Amino acid sequence: MLAIEFRLLTGRFHGTAWDHNVNEGVPEWPPSPWRILRALVAAAHRLPAPPARESLASLLLDRLGGPPTYGLPHASAAHTRHYMPQGKIGASRKVFDSFIVAEGREPAVVVSWPDAALEPHEAAVLDGILEHLTYLGRAETWVEARRLDALPDSSVVARPSGGDIATGRNTTRLLAPATAAEFDTWRQAMLDTEPALGRMLPRDRLDALLIETASIEKHRWSAPPGSRWFDYEFEAHAAVSQTHAPRPAVFSTWGLFHVSAPRGSVLPRVEDTVLVGDRVRRALMSISGDGTPGSSLQVFSGKDADGSPLQGHIHAMVLPFSDRQAAPRRGLPINRVMLWARNGFDESALAAMESLRILAGSPDHRVGPLRFELVASGEARDAPECPLLSSPGAHEWVSLTPFVPQRHAKRGRDSLSQQVARALVQMGHPEPVEVVQIDVAPGASPWHRFALQRPRGFGARSQYRGYGFRVRFAAPVRGPVVGGYGAHFGLGLFAPVDSPQPH
Numbered sequence: 471m472l473a474i475e476f477r478l479l480t481g482r483f484h485g486t487a488w489d490h491n492v493n494e495g496v497p498e499w500p501p502s503p504w505r506i507l508r509a510l511v512a513a514a515h516r517l518p519a520p521p522a523r524e525s526l527a528s529l530l531l532d533r534l535g536g537p538p539t540y541g542l543p544h545a546s547a548a549h550t551r552h553y554m555p556q557g558k559i560g561a562s563r564k565v566f567d568s569f570i571v572a573e574g575r576e577p578a579v580v581v582s583w584p585d586a587a588l589e590p591h592e593a594a595v596l597d598g599i600l601e602h603l604t605y606l607g608r609a610e611t612w613v614e615a616r617r618l619d620a621l622p623d624s625s626v627v628a629r630p631s632g633g634d635i636a637t638g639r640n641t642t643r644l645l646a647p648a649t650a651a652e653f654d655t656w657r658q659a660m661l662d663t664e665p666a667l668g669r670m671l672p673r674d675r676l677d678a679l680l681i682e683t684a685s686i687e688k689h690r691w692s693a694p695p696g697s698r699w700f701d702y703e704f705e706a707h708a709a710v711s712q713t714h715a716p717r718p719a720v721f722s723t724w725g726l727f728h729v730s731a732p733r734g735s736v737l738p739r740v741e742d743t744v745l746v747g748d749r750v751r752r753a754l755m756s757i758s759g760d761g762t763p764g765s766s767l768q769v770f771s772g773k774d775a776d777g778s779p780l781q782g783h784i785h786a787m788v789l790p791f792s793d794r795q796a797a798p799r800r801g802l803p804i805n806r807v808m809l810w811a812r813n814g815f816d817e818s819a820l821a822a823m824e825s826l827r828i829l830a831g832s833p834d835h836r837v838g839p840l841r842f843e844l845v846a847s848g849e850a851r852d853a854p855e856c857p858l859l860s861s862p863g864a865h866e867w868v869s870l871t872p873f874v875p876q877r878h879a880k881r882g883r884d885s886l887s888q889q890v891a892r893a894l895v896q897m898g899h900p901e902p903v904e905v906v907q908i909d910v911a912p913g914a915s916p917w918h919r920f921a922l923q924r925p926r927g928f929g930a931r932s933q934y935r936g937y938g939f940r941v942r943f944a945a946p947v948r949g950p951v952v953g954g955y956g957a958h959f960g961l962g963l964f965a966p967v968d969s970p971q972p973h
Contacts, residue, residue, distance in 0.1 A: 471586065473581065474616070475581075476578060478611065479613060481576070482570065482571055483545075483569060484569040484610040485498045497568045500540045502645045503538060503581075504645035505607060508680075509603060525592075526676065528592075537644075538581045538582055539630075540702075541622065543577035545573065548570075550567045552565040553821055562821065593617065627704060628702050628703065641704070642701075646700050647696060647698070656696070677696075724859065725809045727823075728843045735831070737840070738838070741919045741920045743790045744956050744959045746960070751786070755767075757825050772958070788808075789808045789950060789952065791808070820847065857965065857966065859948060863945075865942055866941070866942045867940070868938075870963045873962040874935070877889060893957070893962065894951065896953065899943070907939055908938045909938065918936075922936050940967075941964065
């Protein structure tokens, strides 16, 4: 029996699974035999007197070439995402790092080969290699390695399945070296197919361990030459939290921006809500696309791949508002913008939102240049940072911006109150038990002062006039509560009455 202990000095293992791209966020766990042997080869070259090539190949591939078993600490998967600026506004590059977090102080991974046996001189060479091994996987995985004469008391928690996967156990695939016969068969088949490949193919399995990823991609090999896949199974108690589970497509349902004005400019007023909302949406479409029709993300454009409008109000709502008091002779300034999407924002949409830093002024100068900073986001409707979401909910809501009806009101049927109730139901809210028209909300501007039309674009609207309402629900409702023409750009927005209101 031969066993090697790898102590994770930072408690983390960084390494992408061999059959995944780094941006898929799937970390390898446990460290594959192929990765371990490559690390041992690299460490062998740092010895003061590296072993002869034949001796190294015999030690690593004949003694350690079989699939090992693993003793693993309890662990879970994690990741970090960074969007690095690329020197110009709106341009960023995603840097994705997925890793395994192991429990305990300097947790250890014990890899054992039950049938392996070393001669004394081979054991001395392996000890020297392990002494010079400083990392495993990527350079962030700091390790200390040593050979064990006996397995620790902890039970083996991952072993080759042998093709018989037990029900209820977690499984994974790990890359390991092929046998000498398998490698020779593969190499001869490649030469028979294309003799000119002779100089490019690895001579033996040790050469295969040294081949670079760029060469594998250049020759379009689906796996490194000289390797094979083994199915491994985990004991039930050693399940790795979310290590191999598909990553969710949605990371957030809302995002909150802080808005400021550069020197020489002023913040727009809440009366220009629809103008600001329209410009923010167009900026996000530009950031998330390449300038060609249909290239923008659907959550911002509101259209599918064929250019048809999305149904069900599932695309983003851009909701500008103010959390300040009215300034003399200037009114309420827009200093916050909330984005909300019923089906959420995926990773690409969040990257576009984080890239929104500068919003150019409108051609008519009604909205000057603005600075944006994404200060918060989340996966639920409730957020203490944004009162428009109202956690835990409110019975009554009052208009912040005018509701613009989409149909002409008719006496006795399809009244304004009925249109408000229908619009809120279409947005996924329960039907309100009371809808009362109001002249103006406390602290709000008169409705006739608001811009009630987008500069560009369409939408059903009955007239160029807005109204205010107070709505009451039978049970508390969480926001955003919004409806009517221009609802995706901030018109028809309501604020909770039962909690502090934005303006």
